[in-house]
Amino acid sequence: MNLTLHLPATWLVLAAAASIASVVTGLAFGSVDLPLGDVLRALIGKDATLVTDIVWQLRLPRVLSAFACGGLLALAGALLQALLRNPLADPYILGISGGAAVAALSAMIFGLAAAAVSFSALGGALAAVGLVFALGFSRGGNMVRLLLTGVVLSAGFGALISLLLTLAPETQVRGMLFWLMGDLSQAQAPGPVWGILLAALGFGWWQAKSLDILGLGELKARSLGIAVRPLQIGIFFAASAATAAVVVEAGTIGFVGLIVPHFVRLLGFSGHRWLLPLAALAGGSFLTLADTLARTVVAPQQLPVGVLTALLGVPLLLFLLSRKP
């Protein structure tokens, strides 16, 4: 038992160290590379120089947003995989991102300002959440219907997105594509995403045992004393809030929510008590590094971060899958 107790703690320390390293890396690299010493000095508030300005004003908000978004996506993925009892579930499977995207792209077509686009995305995400909840949980509700509702709505939103892209003036299409592929360049206020990250993590940690038991099937979970329906609704809203927060902050960043929970499971963690915090840290580090690369690979041009998460994540997970029996 000692081993199983100590091993997660070791990994948690490792993941925390990786998180800090990823944040510092994100602060050091960009259109101007900063020496590590200068970054650390700037962080603890010594000498008010240009470096301090770059670190505090420009990079820190974006890096912290990236970290929180990555953590939220990984959490939402793990929660939805538990809710739907489906390893293919990812944060976008219930169509929340689709609803947000349709609303955001519409706002862009009408030439609204960035803040209005975010606001519109939030409205679209909430509308999609409400719609999926009303259809998926009606008449007793079952998770297969919830999943199908989400998938069908996603397909519908996908068609609307294509329609909007076709109708949009050519000058706007590029910005829209960036939004669709995930883009953290507008992320300047990490407060709300961090708040939601901590709340969602707290919920998951609190319900960790129940989430494990939910994987056994609804009947078994009920017979063990779990209030299955309230738990499912709680997971649904926690995952929805996490997804909506990310989509509003950074558009639809793919692959983090799907692969990070599996990555942590392949390390040998199945219980949600460890899976969720490890996934949040790993997802945060991963997206922070991916965003740093997105800013630097072809600097001064920036790449959509979603392209990098997929390009990095897919080979990594394939490699891990091929090693496990």
Add this chain to the structure above:
Amino acid sequence: MLRAQKLNLSVPGKTLCRDLDIVIKPGECWAILGRNGSGKTTLLHALSGLRVPESGGVSWAGKPLADYPRRDLARQIGVLPQDEGHEFWGTVLEYVLLGRYPHSRGFGVSGEDEEAAASALRQVGMADMAGRTLITLSGGERQRVRIAMLLAQSPQLYCLDEPLQHLDLGHQAEALRLFRRLAAEEGRAVLMVLHETLWAGRFCDHALLLYDNGEIASGSASELLNGENLERLYQCGLRELPTEDGRCWVPA
């Protein structure tokens, strides 16, 4: 003690159970027999509190099941559902430990939980597989681990839905002996859906026969399990083979 009073169960287009009155006492072992779709599982769910009956009531120790907090009820009544498939990536021991949920408060795993899980794995002969990943087990091994989780839950009434599925002949007998012993020595009660009339006759002292027309016969297994009733129950001609206790039927 489990008591069902005037229990009525139906699914759209079919009455499964009409005004059923039964009492299951500590130490008793009940078999539920019937054709496919006759409502065995539905009845088991109603009697274990997983399903609200159309009318009538089920009570445990004199208190309606619905009045129990869920976890309290889970310490009294445990269910082995038919395999729902599972999304579980951990080890056999971690799986069995989940059965301790109704007994534990907070996060941790207590020494008592670990002991109960280890003992449960020993009882189904899976102790040396404790560290294996669950998904690498065979169907029969998995079924024994599912039984172990129920043993770790340690309820007073075991409700088993086809507990013998995937088990070979030897492990079928072993599983039934185990539950028989829990009833006889520890005063727990067992209620199980079975298809094997031979096993029902040998290991159960009471039986519930669910006929297709919604009629249910309940009572002592030695009286109910006879050729005439079973032919009517399964709508199939049967031949009784002479055995020591005279209770073995094969299709005619």
